[in-house]
Amino acid sequence: MATRAGAGAAVAGAAVVAVLSAALMLYGPPLDAVLNQAFPLHTARSVMDMEAALQLVRNVVPPLAAWKHKGQAGRIGVVGGCPEYTGAPYFAAISALKVGADLSHVFTTQDAAPVIKSYSPELIVHPVLDSPSAVQDVEKWLPRLHALVVGPGLGRDDVLLENVKGILEASKTRGIPIVIDADGLWLVAQQPALIQGYQKAVLTPNHVEFSRLAEAVLGDPLDGRDRYRSVQRLSQALGNVTVVQKGEQDVISNGGQALTCSQEGSGRRCGGQGDLLSGSLGVLAHWALLAGPEKTNGSSPLLVAAFGACALTRQCARQAFQKHGRATTAMDMIRELGPAFSRLFETSAGADGGVAPTGELRLPQRGTWEWEGHLGLRGQAGDGTQVGGANTAFMPAHGAGRRVALLREWVWLRERSEEVLWKQVRKVSDEVKAAAGPARPSTQRLTGADLLPGAAPAGSTRAQPWPRGVCSEAAEDGVSHEVTPRAQEPETTVWADVTLLNYCVYGRRNPFSSTSTNTCGAVTVWFKVN
Numbered sequence: 014m015a016t017r018a019g020a021g022a023a024v025a026g027a028a029v030v031a032v033l034s035a036a037l038m039l040y041g042p043p044l045d046a047v048l049n050q051a052f053p054l055h056t057a058r059s060v061m062d063m064e065a066a067l068q069l070v071r072n073v074v075p076p077l078a079a080w081k082h083k084g085q086a087g088r089i090g091v092v093g094g095c096p097e098y099t100g101a102p103y104f105a106a107i108s109a110l111k112v113g114a115d116l117s118h119v120f121t122t123q124d125a126a127p128v129i130k131s132y133s134p135e136l137i138v139h140p141v142l143d144s145p146s147a148v149q150d151v152e153k154w155l156p157r158l159h160a161l162v163v164g165p166g167l168g169r170d171d172v173l174l175e176n177v178k179g180i181l182e183a184s185k186t187r188g189i190p191i192v193i194d195a196d197g198l199w200l201v202a203q204q205p206a207l208i209q210g211y212q213k214a215v216l217t218p219n220h221v222e223f224s225r226l227a228e229a230v231l232g233d234p235l236d237g238r239d240r241y242r243s244v245q246r247l248s249q250a251l252g253n254v255t256v257v258q259k260g261e262q263d264v265i266s267n268g269g270q271a272l273t274c275s276q277e278g279s280g281r282r283c284g285g286q287g288d289l290l291s292g293s294l295g296v297l298a299h300w301a302l303l304a305g306p307e308k309t310n311g312s313s314p315l316l317v318a319a320f321g322a323c324a325l326t327r328q329c330a331r332q333a334f335q336k337h338g339r340a341t342t343a344m345d346m347i348r349e350l351g352p353a354f355s356r357l358f359e360t361s362a363g364a365d366g367g368v369a370p371t372g373e374l375r376l377p378q379r380g381t382w383e384w385e386g387h388l389g390l391r392g393q394a395g396d397g398t399q400v401g402g403a404n405t406a407f408m409p410a411h412g413a414g415r416r417v418a419l420l421r422e423w424v425w426l427r428e429r430s431e432e433v434l435w436k437q438v439r440k441v442s443d444e445v446k447a448a449a450g451p452a453r454p455s456t457q458r459l460t461g462a463d464l465l466p467g468a469a470p471a472g473s474t475r476a477q478p479w480p481r482g483v484c485s486e487a488a489e490d491g492v493s494h495e496v497t498p499r500a501q502e503p504e505t506t507v508w509a510d511v512t513l514l515n516y517c518v519y520g521r522r523n524p525f526s527s528t529s530t531n532t533c534g535a536v537t538v539w540f541k542v543n
C-alpha cells in the first residue's frame with residue numbers, strides 16, 4: 014500500500030498542475046501478489062502496491078453509459094437511524110449516492126424518518142423500522158436492492174435490534190451483500206450466529222467494536238500487537254466473512270487473504286467518517302460482486318471493495334482537511350467524494366467512457382512506468398509550432414458516454430513554462446519524424462479519419478490515442494462545452510520529470526468560438542516518468 018509520503022518523495026517539489034490520464038494496465042497484478050507485499054504490517058508499502066490494489070478497484074467500477082437506466086448502477090438500502098442518531102444513516106445513504114449508486118433507501122424509525130428526509134430530497138426514506146411489520150415492510154423492497162448497510166445510527170433498542178435481526182435473515186436468504194457497522198456490530202457481537210458463514214457480509218468495526226466482537230467470538234481481547242492476525246482470526250472464526258478493522262491503518266481480511274490500507278487520511282477524527290465508509294462500501298461491494306473475480310484477478314471481490322472504500326474515505330478526509338483543517342466535519346468529507354473518487358478510481362484514458370476527472374497527475378514510481386497524457390493547446394494546433402495562450406483541450410472521452418470532456422491542462426515542467434514542454438514536444442517530434450515519419454496534423458474539422466494513430470511505443474498499454482470515430486461523434490453530439498473557470502481547477506501541484514517518447518496531434522476549428530482563427534486541439538503524448 015502506498016504511503017503518500019512515498020509518492021511525495023517521488024514527485025517532491027514542484028509543478029505540474031494537470032489532468033493527465035494514467036494509462037494503467039487494464040488489469041492489475043493478482044491480488045495475491047499485492048498481498049504478499051502488503052505484510053508484515055510495519056513495512057512501508059510502495060507506490061506499486063498502492064497502485065496495484067487501486068487498479069483492482071478501478072476494474073470493478075462500472076462505466077457510465079447512455080444506454081443504462083436508473084437503478085443499474087446500484088440501489089442501496091441503509092437500515093439504521095433512530096431519534097438520537099439521524100446523521101449516521103444520512104451520511105451512509107448520501108455517500109452511497111455520491112459514490113455512484115442510482116438510488117439510496119433508508120429504512121428507519123417513524124420519528125427519525127422526517128428528520129432524515131429533511132436533510133435531503135435525494136434519499137428515499139421509509140419510516141418502518143419500529144413498526145410491528147418492520148421485517149415484512151423491508152422485505153418487500155429486498156428484491157430491488159443490490160446491497161444493504163446495516164447499523165449506522167441504529168441505537169440499541171431491543172425492539173429495533175429484533176427487527177434488524179429479521180431483516181438480516183431475510184437478506185441472507187436472498188443473497189444480498191450486507192455491510193454491517195456501528196450498532197449492527199453490537200447486534201452481531203450479541204449473536205454472532207446471525208452472520209456466521211455468510212460470505213457476502215462485510216463487518217467494519219472501529220477499535221472498540223472490534224474488541225467487542227473479538228471478545229464475543231474469540232473469547233480474547235484484541236491483541237493490539239498483531240492486528241493482522243487478530244483480524245484474520247476473527248474473520249476465520251466467523252466463517253470467512255470479510256472484516257475491516259478501521260484505524261490508523263485499515264486492516265482487511267477474509268480469513269485467507271488480507272490487505273492494509275494506509276492511504277493518507279487526516280488527523281481529524283470527527284464522527285461520521287465510518288458512516289461515509291459503510292455507505293461507500295455498500296456500492297463498491299455490489300459493483301465488485303457484479304464484476305466478479307474475473308475483474309479482480311481471482312481475488313475476493315469484497316476484499317477489493319473494502320480496500321476501495323477505505324482508500325476513498327481516507328482520501329476524502331485528506332482533501333477535506335486540506336480545505337477546512339480542524340473544522341473538518343463528515344459533511345465536508347462527503348463533499349469530497351466525487352473528486353476523491355475521480356482521483357483514485359477514474360482515468361480519462363479509461364476505455365469504458367468515463368469522463369476525464371479533474372485531479373492531480375498520479376505519478377508512478379520513478380523510472381518504471383509509462384504514461385499517456387493529453388496536453389491541450391489553443392492557437393494553431395497541428396505540428397506544435399504555434400502554441401501558447403490558454404492551454405485548453407477538448408478531450409474526447411471514450412465509449413458509450415460520448416461526451417467531450419473539457420479539460421484545462423496546465424503543464425509546467427521545471428520552470429513552470431509551457432514553452433519548455435513544447436520544446437520537448439518538438440524535440441520528440443523531430444525524433445519521431447526522423448524515425449518514423451511525421452505525425453500528421455489536421456487543422457480541419459475533425460473526423461474519424463483525422464485521428465492520428467501515432468505509433469505507441471513498444472509496450473504501451475494503449476495501441477492508439479483513442480478509438481477512431483469517437484472524436485467526430487463527440488464533435489457533433491451537440492453537447493455544450495463550457496470552459497471551466499480557472500479558479501475551480503485543482504491546485505494540487507506535483508513534480509514530473511519526464512521523458513517524452515512519442516506524441517500525436519490533432520486539431521480543428523473551434524466550433525464554440527466566434528473567432529475564426531481560433532483552433533483547438535490536443536496532443537496525446539507518451540512519456541516516461543524519470
Ligand SMILES: NC(=O)C1=CN([C@@H]2O[C@H](COP(=O)(O)OP(=O)(O)OC[C@H]3O[C@@H](n4cnc5c(N)ncnc54)[C@H](OP(=O)(O)O)[C@@H]3O)[C@@H](O)[C@H]2O)[C@@H](O)CC1
Pocket residue numbers: 097098099100101102164165166167168195196219220221222284285287288
Ligand atoms: N451524527 C450522527 O448521527 C452520528 C451517529 N453515530 C452513531 O452513534 C452510535 C454510537 O456509535 P459510537 O461509535 O459513538 O459508539 P461506540 O462504538 O459504543 O463507541 C463509544 C465509545 O467508544 C470509544 N471509541 C470509539 N471509537 C474508538 C476508537 N477508534 N478508539 C478508541 N476508542 C474509541 C469512545 O469512548 P471514549 O473515548 O469517549 O471513552 C466512544 O465514545 C452508532 O449508531 C453510530 O452509527 C456515529 O456514526 C457518529 C455520527
Ligand SMILES: Nc1ncnc2c1ncn2[C@@H]1O[C@H](COP(=O)(O)OP(=O)(O)OP(=O)(O)O)[C@@H](O)[C@H]1O
Pocket residue numbers: 195218219220259260261262263278279280282283284285286287288289290323326327
Ligand atoms: N488514526 C487514524 N488515521 C487515519 N485514518 C483513520 C484513523 N482512524 C480511523 N481512520 C479512518 O476513518 C474512517 C472511519 O473510521 P472510524 O474509526 O472513525 O470509524 P467509526 O468510529 O465507526 O466512525 P463513526 O463516527 O462514523 O461511527 C476509516 O476510513 C478509517 O480508515
